[in-house]
Amino acid sequence: MLIHPWDAARDDAEWQQWLARHDFGQLAVNGLDGEPPCVQPLHFVYDPRRGEAVTHPARPNPLWPALEANPRVVLSVVDDYVFVPGPWQAAAEDRPEHGVPTSFYTAVQLRCTAHVVDDPAAKAELLNRQVGHFQPAGGSAPVTPGEAPYGRLLSGIRGLRLEVTDVRAKFKYGGKRPEQVRSRIADRLALRAGPGDSAARAHLARRA
Structure with missing residues (x-):
């Protein structure tokens, strides 16, 4: 995941507080030789004090052989995402139709060592x-x-303890845009009031 300096989490507290409210993600497990990765959607609980996340896939789940062959996994969580139309992003000196559309979102990736609990x-x-x-x-x-x-x-x-070894966190909310453009985007999000717009607008204001 590409993380520009202006999109990076400001500290551990920022992504930990966000993750405390977002407890559904996708567990990516390296595939066996010649196979693509296994990706399992699941609920989980992250415990910052223990430095781990816990979950419990079903025993018939096909991910177990791949997980036992390579316990290095990624737990990926993405939310608070919205589409930002190009005109909203246009610089003050540019024509609105020349603006570049983009996505705003939060993404946290926990790189982990998986421990199977039987x-x-x-x-x-x-x-x-x-x-x-x-x-x-x-x-x-x-x-x-x-x-x-x-x-x-x-x-x-079967239980899973996911021992967190590294964290990649991204808050992509127009961090490199001028204040005038960020203010315009915030106003447009408020007017549109679609799914995710309120949460994205809150991040935009918080990280201004």
């Missing part, structure tokens, strides 16, 4: 961490090996 007690602990994140108000029984209602289901999944 021990029932360890899987239960991993699942309880995820349930605590996604259902903080409760409503589900704890996962306990051998006990109803979820213990018998543990054999159908």
Whole structure:
């Protein structure tokens, strides 16, 4: 992923706070020899204190042989994306139709070493961490090996601890554009009010 200086995260807190609110991504696993990469969409929980993300694909998932052959993976998360029409980006001295269209988005890529979790007690602990994140108000029984209602289901999944070894974070929101152009884009996003426009406008204002 290309990251220009004006699009880079300002510090770890910026991407960590964003990732805390975005917990669905794609896990990219190197394919076996001659095969393309395996890409699995999934929910996950990122824990900055432990420096890891956790998740639990199903046991029949075809990614396991490739993952066991090479545990180096990338967890990719992209959101708050919008299309920016060319006229919105035109410089003040240029004709609007000469503006260059682009995309605004946030992307965080966690480069990780994957650790497969098959021990029932360890899987239960991993699942309880995820349930605590996604259902903080409760409503589900704890996962306990051998006990109803979820213990018998543990054999159908394999846990994954993704040990984060590097992070690539990008906030692409017109960082190199003049203030006049950024202000125009913000106004147009407010008027359009389409999917993602409010979040993109907030990033544009925050990073001005």
